[in-house]
Amino acid sequence: MNNKTKFQLSFMMFLEFFIWGGWFVSLGTFLGNNLQATDAQLAMAFSTQSWGAIIAPFIIGLIADRYFNAERILGVLHLMGAVLMYLMYQSTDFATFYPYVLIYMILYMPTLALVNSVSFNQMSDPAKQFSFVRVFGTIGWIVAGLLISYVFFWDSPEGREAGLLKNTFLMTGVASALLGLFSFTLPKTPPKVNRNEKVDISEILGLDALKLLKDKNFLLFFISSVLICIPLAFYYQNANPFLAEIGVENPTGLMTIGQGSEVLFMLLLPYFFKKFGFKKTILAGMLAWTVRYLLFAYGDTGELLFMLIIGIALHGICYDFFFVSGQIYTDSKAGEKYKSSAQGLITLATYGVGMLIGFWVAGKIADYFKIEGVHEWQNIWMYPAGFALVVAILFMLFFKNEKIAYKS
Template identity: 35%
Template sequence: MNLKLRLTILSFLQFAVWGAYLTSMGNYLGSVGLGSKIGLFYAMQGIVSIFMPALMGIIADRWIQAQKLLGICHFFAAVFLIAAGYYGMSAGSDVEFSKLFLLYSLSVMFYMPSIALSNSVAYTVLVNNNYDTIKAFPPIRTFGTIGFICAMLFVDFTGFQHSYSQFFVSGILGIVLFVYSFTLPKCPTNKSDEKKSFSDALGLKAFALFKDKKMAVFFIFSMLLGVSLQITNGYANPFITSFKDIPAFKDTWGANHANALISLSQVSETLCILLIPFFLKRFGIKKVMLMAMFAWVLRFGLFGLGNPGGGVWMFVLSMIVYGIAFDFFNVSGSLFVDKETDKSIRSSAQGVFMMMTNGFGATIGMLAAQGVVNHYVFSQTDPALQLEGWQTSWYIFAAYALIVTVLFAVIFKHKHDPNQLKEVNH
């Protein structure tokens, strides 16, 4: 089978596993009385991302081939998520937070490092077969987003977005990917005979990237922008669905099919990924990151202004800018890290990037967002007052994103050479 096609299938499945529950889990949690805990569930993805991607990156660099480790991670993630679904099915409306949260946490502990590992597998296979990652990777990654969309729409139109069944869908896809990972080309570990220091052996060399001022600033802003990453995944669906409690919006398509509406965000992602090679070459990492940051301001602000009725165009526009907000940051950042680091620590460096964004950043972001939403929304019982609370919350998130954008524009220094992206150091 064609090499790019094999990596495309990997990317499709990798994100279909996540798409089955990421944007709809908040709805299920709300339906079983755990609405005030939504932020904790999404924050757990961040907490495990602080250490698991870096740890698995070290293991992949040194001891277990990345494609095999990827499969192992998906096996455990799937088993624990299927167990979470089974518990939800058995408990009905009497779901205990501690039990569901434990099973879900164990699942994401193994899923989150698989994102960086799948990137590392793709980069390694492409480089080993003489492909240019800047050109070859974005189209492959696009199919990850298509997989995410397909899983989202499946969960929406089967009615699973309000139930535990979404966990079963994700778990089954995870088992398929577990098997598939073992068919992928080998990604050699770095078994050098030369004497290494203790820190080198553990792969801690990647953390030395913080000594480079440019990389340190880049990683710090990756964390600050990572604060925004999961907020709409956790709260967009419950927010849009809440319009069903307002008589004027009760029968609107958007209020009744929040997941399908949100899937426009992922459609935008597929298009924006394909634009990355052009934008990176034309404008450089700083301007591309600034575009992403300003897109987050619009993403949140338009949620605050829109509604599923006459203002649905603002929701749609918010979904469109999401592609720029997410991809111009996540994919460009990943490519930037790949080009700026030595091949011996590539998996570890991707793990550090993941740790800063989906780890520290997303954890802080979701815990802060939970505080804001619980204060302005879930403290209210009247649907109209809850809606006002939602709008206030979105404006607070937009203001934060704007402050980060301005600071990044002033502080991050990077001279862009339009003719040549920096080659990997050897």
């Protein structure tokens, strides 16, 4: 790649994840403060991510891969997203807000695959070149959080009281419009599939990889992946409202520690994978969820604030050691024939089905432990902590260790 292409792809990734991190992290706090949404309604709003993940393969497989250049449909989706962001900015009640966020996530989730497609199409050696481009996405997410907390102070007690968190949608809308227009300048990425070729729905959804479930180890990993998404949903849905409610300053900015941790442990993952193997690495990821939620349950804004910070910083282990290790494991088990289908199936099962269940459960439990408008957070966090521990124990007992070839 030449320097111009590197800049284009890096800027694309920066904006892609700046947009997501610029509103999704503080969504729960916004809904509770600005729209007086219930925890069940929070669950509905966050579940739109899962519906987007379920519908995304159809948009990519049936439309983008068949009829349009990837960079063009990326541009159109983000321009439409900018309009929806402005409509969310103007919403004054949840009933008005929900249809907009649902449509937005159905349009946004396919763009995650599109930016990868545009990037890979320009790379001669993706294994070496992609990480440089992708890290700008994480930087974009971090910058969004820092702007919200430390530049605009929208999530400060005064900002929340004044309803300023709605400005996150305005900021994100501007970024989405910018990326929409910028996308039309990106290198051309033509359709991969002949439009006259027969549509295979099972291949698009990754269902032809279901044959891999005949392997008992992979079946156990698959089930564990779905189940571990339930405690994952608790973090996405409740972490920011929890920190804001108990009085932590700059909660959105503080949560960017998790993305910094993600970068660090992504770099350390090859070492852990080679040193301890797949089973121990993924077990560490599962147990980190339990430790994180126990830290949240017993930490506070006083002398025990460090417990909350450590809990946030564990995001790198929680996410990388389980989900990235899982992608590597899936790739090794699938072989060339089912490589793409297997990754699609895992994505559909985790971000689609698993997190859809997780958001619903998180909403129910948060609602149950809410008394006179105040959450009993210690009780709430004990549920995902215990659930992650049970999943880890079952995985430890029944998953048979096996060597996985991994090229870092």
